[in-house]
Amino acid sequence: MMQDYEVVVGIEVHVELATESKVFCGCRTAFGAEPNTQTCPVCLGMPGALPVLNRRALEYAIRTALALNCSIADRTKFDRKNYFYPDLPKGYQISQYDLPIGSNGYIYVDVEGEAKRIRIKRVHLEEETAKLMHAGDDIISATHSLLDFNRAGIPLVEIVSEADMRSADEARAYLSKLRSILLAMGVSDCKMEEGSMRCEANISVMPRGSKEFGTLVELKNIASFRAVHRAIQYEAARQIEVVSSGGAVARETRHWDDARGETAFMRGKEEAHDYRYFPDPDLGPIVIEKPWVDRIGDEMPELPDAKGERYMREWDLPKYDASQIADSRDLSEFFEKTCAIVGDGREVAKWILGEVLASLNATGIELSESKLTPELLAELIELVQTGKISGKIAKSVFEEVFNEGKRPGDIVRNRGLLQISDVGELVSIVEKVIDANPGPVADYHAGKTRALGFLVGQVMKETRGRANPQETNRILKEELDRRA
Amino acid sequence: MGVSKEETARIAELARLSLDEAELARAQGDLSEIVSYVNKIADLNTDGVAPTVQPCTVSNAWREDVALPSLSREEALANAPDRQGEFLRVPSIIQGEGDGE
Missing domain, CATH: 1.10.10.410 (Arc Repressor Mutant, subunit A)
Known part of the structure; x- marks a missing residue:
């Protein structure tokens, strides 16, 4: 039954920009600060307080749009999106409606070894809402909700894809590629667990080969890459079940419940918001001149795809290995630093994708948290290259280097592992x-x-x-x- | 140009105002008057005039990304009708919306 239908997915991603201060005021954006200590009259929505745009937030949004191959608007503005919710101090969110900073972009995503083009509809800049916590076991039984306004006003970029994905796998691949691009651009730390990257998915199903999309359901509350995959699989199966038994999918918004592994009704079409967007009179128009865009483009860090191609060229790495390293900011930085010392990219790649990744997976830590440094890995590789130890011995020494940060030369000497070549x-x-x-x-x-x-x-x-x-x-x- | 009773009721609903029949009628009258007054601007010929949102002609009024001191928590929560410890407290929300939608 599943194979008679095609799943159609579009994804909306929100990422918090890594600026020092908020988008319309000077409050800090640091994560994990004491609740309600990073606020001011502007981000609390006090009467008479006026917003002033953070130039770097705009620049990061432009950089993001460029990295996603978007056209950059030469004139843009901010609009008020009106709705009532306690996390919104002013009763409206400053966002962008009809003139987003970036539009009509695309990225390439690896789908079963093929590069698939996923179109980006728009990229715009807006302000983050306050963090709302429910006092109680869950949202239903909670009697009160608690608000921390530290998050309100952090610059947020919204990235909306076209409905170009056709499976949960593709959706996950898209998100992971998007994340690696944003990390490489240095515009966000993209931590889904801290909420600095969040996603919503629009899902519909249609008979395979059909040109007409089915009724779309909006999925909210997806908090991890794994949840994206599970939520889309669940929702697609639910819709196929409805359609194939002669029913009709309702146009609605559903909530992903990660613990139960299912989606639940949240609101219907008739309850859909009427946001009454209008231009924010507190903020003047923005003119984005071509030379500025060019300069941002020139100063932009290397994109993961370009980096992967460079590794293939410089070190003759296989495509898969090259992109695996290039897609991760941690791995690629480590790779390049190690190569700079030891000058053998193939060997360094072999170690990183072999022992290093295996140890990271086994310990569940990030490379930056481990005691391994490029200098230590380079020293280990050099010991093999100069014939002081065999490759096999090197592997047996690695664990100690990784776990304890000891110098490979010292371990080899202390354990009497120097190779006998005499x-x-x-x-x-x-x-x-x-x-x-x-x-x-x-x-x-x-x-x-x-x-x-x-x-x-x-x-x-x-x-x-x-x-x-x-x-x-x-x-x-x-x-x-x-x-x- | 008038505003219908249905439109008035819808606007009240969006503004979370509950109006009785008399208030609704009065609001409808007031709104109709305001809209007709403002609507005079539609008589002007605006061919070739770019949409203008505000009279101020300044563009790119921005600031550099520099962090400034914030209010203390006590100051920030001073006007809160209800609080719990470090947080501002509000009645529970039934539907899980928000979150920068």
Whole structure:
């Protein structure tokens, strides 16, 4: 049944901009400050207080729009979006209605190995609302709600996609790409768990191959990448169930309940808001001149896609590896710093995508929280490159470097792991192994070359893995041939 | 140009005002008068005039991103009708809306 239908998803994302001060007043934007200590008459909506635009917030919004390949409006303005809700001190939100800063953009998202173009309808700047907490177990049983106005007035960028996604996977891939772009641009920290990146999804279903979209349902309260995926899957299945049993999907807004793993009715079309947008007379028009936009474009940090292509070019990395590193700001910074020391991108990439990611996943921490530094990883790689330790030993040392931040050179010395490359020493070990294993030696001489592997293994056992593998192979063969 | 009774009721609802019949009639009359008065501006020929939102001709009035001191919590909550500890308190909200929608 599912395969007879196509899911259509559009996504609306809100991100808090990483400015020092709020968008229309000088209050700080720091997350986690004591409640109600970052407010002033402007962000509390006191009568007579007047907003003044934060120039950097506008610049970040322009940078965001450019990174998403949008056209930038040459004239824009702010509008009042009127509705009553306790998190909105003025009874309206300063937003942008008909002249968003950016429009008609797109990004490419990886969908099963293919780059799919997802169009961006608009990017606009608005103010954040206050944080509302429900005193009680849940929103239904709460008798009161508590307000923290620290969040009110933090600059917020709204990014609206076209309904170009066709599955929960695509929606998640879009969000993850969007996040990596915003992080690379340095405009937001995009922490879904702290609410600095939030998303809403518009979902409808239609018979496969149809040109006409079904009735759209708006999903709110999606607080993680995982929730996005689950919520869309659940909602799509619900709608398909309704449609295929002859019913009609109602045009409504639904609430994602992450604990129960289902969506619930929140409000219907007839209760939809009438926002009565009108231009905010407290804020003058904004003229965005071309040279300014050009300069913002020129000063823009490298985008993840461009970075990935550069890694492919500079270090000859496979596409998948290159984009995996480039899409993460943490990984790419670490990668570049390590490469600058050790000068072997392929080797560094191998370590980062192998041991480093595995350790991060196992410990559940961020790279920036670990004790591993580019200098330490570079030192470890250099120990292998210069033949001081084998790759295998390097891997066994890694965990200690990662967990305790110890220098690989020190660990190797203290644990006596330096590789044995000295020919004289290796020859004497090889001789000992040959003498002790007449059976395999006879096998080798009889043409069973596999016996060589066994003998190499014995040398490794004898040296606790420290024998230089290439040298061991060479000496062992020579010695065996000499005795043949 | 008049404002209908239905429009008046809708406007009252949006403004969260509950008006009885007499108040509704009075509001309808007042609104109709105000709208007719303001509507005189529609008689002007505005061909070739860009939409003007405010008389002030200044554009790009902005400030740099510099943090300034905020009010203390006590000052900020001084006029709050109800509070609980560090927070301003309001009656519970049934529907989970808001959040910068």
